[in-house]
Amino acid sequence: MWALRATRLFDGERVIERPLLLVAGGAIIAVRERGIAPVGVPLTDLGHVTLLPGLVDAHVHLVLPGDPDPVGAVDVSADELISNARRAANACLDGGITTVRDLGDRDYVTVGVRAESARDPMAGPQLLVSGPPITTEGGHCWFLGGAVTGRSALIEAVRSRVARGVDVIKIMASGGEITPGSRSWQAQYTVDDLRMVVTEAHRSGLPVAAHAHAVSAIERALAAGVDTIEHATFRTRDGVRPDPGLIDRLAAAGTPVTVTTGFSPEGPPLDAAVRLRTAAALRAADDMRRAGVRIVLASDAGISDQKPHRLLPFGIIRLVEAGFPPVEALRAATATAASACGLPRKGRVVPGADADLLAVDGDPTRDIRAVLAVRAVYRGGQQVRYFDPEKWHDTRSRRSGY
Ligand SMILES: [Zn+2]
Incomplete structure (x- = not known):
């Protein structure tokens, strides 16, 4: 002692x-x-x-090195992919991040990194991993290798991830920003598709994290009973439109919402449209907090050159700038994040x-x-x-x- x-x-x-x-x-x-x-x-x-408490980052991508071109960044050899993930995991500790949930790798390389940092605490944080996110053909993050078509393929996708020993199932309920041709304001799945994935995952004791920018996708993910809703930026075709009724339903359901924000002060400046959208999404996060939604803060580190690993503390600062009292911003990156990830210790x-x-x-x-x-x-x-x-x-x- x-x-x-x-x-x-x-x-x-x-x-x-x-x-x-x-x-x-x-x-x-x-x-x-x-x-x-x-x-x-x-x-x-x-x-x-x-x-x-050591910080908990509930949403990162260790295989993505914080490069302007995420599609190209994973089109590398297996050795390079794993060494990028190791380096990213190690960097987390520099920022005080001791627990990380990886919500999208390629070829399940984070399963190996998880074992390495379990053996050696100096190597990286404790990891929870999802493997490749489940998505549609050509859909958001297809380049991570998790695209499938058809209902039976969705069930099979969950089962193959369970067999690989993942901790959480990640599904792309809407399009996303970083995938060329993908539309973040459009849903990728029906409620029934999502519900089927949730049922299959829960049968194996695994939670489901649903990526959802589009208002329609947030609605469907909530209705399907997913365990965490990632991003929840209330994207519409024209911008960001928070829906007060939906926010009240999120609060009533108690479903944790993972707000992903934070940008490196050393990264390139955001372009004007992105700056406006992220500011609006941050205001929506504060609306959700005031309405009693369980807010988890995460970084989405790795996905761009504005998002290097160990970024989470910058997101905490942004939450405070958006109106969160400091203690609530800290709680979002510690106690609330841990409980949303199912980690009571x-x-x-x-x-x-x-x-x-x-x-x-x-x-x-x-x-x-x-x-x-x-x-x-x-x-x-x-x-x-x-x-x-x-x-x-x-x-x-x-x-x-x-
Ligand atoms: Zn992500």
């Missing part, structure tokens, strides 16, 4: 001053306010830092949780930009990153502009 002290703790729900954590066997044993370490228990005092710093921790300089519950000032990262009680403030300029953290 060992003890860890800091100035402040956000435990996933609330703030505790001068916390003392007791850690054993990779898990949190106790959290005491203004506590003193028991005699004989080694103490690490991190000084003036705020401890947070993640996203909280409470007795019984895994000792996945992020220590940052400053107080992000007051000034959210402090989430960028990573000092230390722990996975299962093991320190996997430490950035020495004396050598701040030498660290990857600052050198890359984060």
Whole structure:
């Protein structure tokens, strides 16, 4: 057993001053306010830092390296594909992201990466993976290899993913932005198709994550009983039109909605139309929060050159800019994200949780930009990153502009 002290703790729900954590066997044993370490228990005092649960990114694409051309980026050798995924997983830890749900790879390479970071906490976060997303022929992200046609093929697609050992089934309920020829404002499946996929996945104990930009696709995904709705940007042909009735139904159902936002300050500027659309989608996210929808924050890292891996903290800042109180933005990327992913030991710093921790300089519950000032990262009680403030300029953290 060992003890860890800091100035402040956000435990996933609330703030505790001068916390003392007791850690054993990779898990949190106790959290005491203004506590003193028991005699004989080694103490690490991190000084003036705020401890947070290790961040949970509920939607990334590890095989996509954050390249302007995602179609070309996966048209590479098997070796290159897996080394890109490894590098992306490793980068997550630099940003304090200790749990990641990958919602779309090619050739199931993330299944192997999941095993590697389970063996070695320094290699990457704990991973949940979906394998290739299920989509239509020529539909959104067809280039990841998950396109099928016909109802029996949909059932077969779920079964083959179950056989490969995935954690979640991902289906593209609408078109998307990054696939040439795809229309994000149009649904790709009927309610019956989606319901069939949900039934088959649930039969094997797996949840379903549905990508849905189009208003019609959000509606159908909700009606079909999917477990998380990804993006929910309320796309129509002309732009973004949040539907208050649908928002109320999302809140009543309690279905978690994954808001994917955040852009690298070092990436190329967004073009004007995208900037307007993403701003409108962010306002819709705040509308959903106010209406009581369970909001999960995720990055969708990898899909473009504005979305490098370890992007999640920038999304937290954007939520606050959109109107989220800082603690609610932090909760969306920790406790709510973990519960939406079905991971009760993640996203909280409470007795019984895994000792996945992020220590940052400053107080992000007051000034959210402090989430960028990573000092230390722990996975299962093991320190996997430490950035020495004396050598701040030498660290990857600052050198890359984060
Ligand atoms: Zn995605």
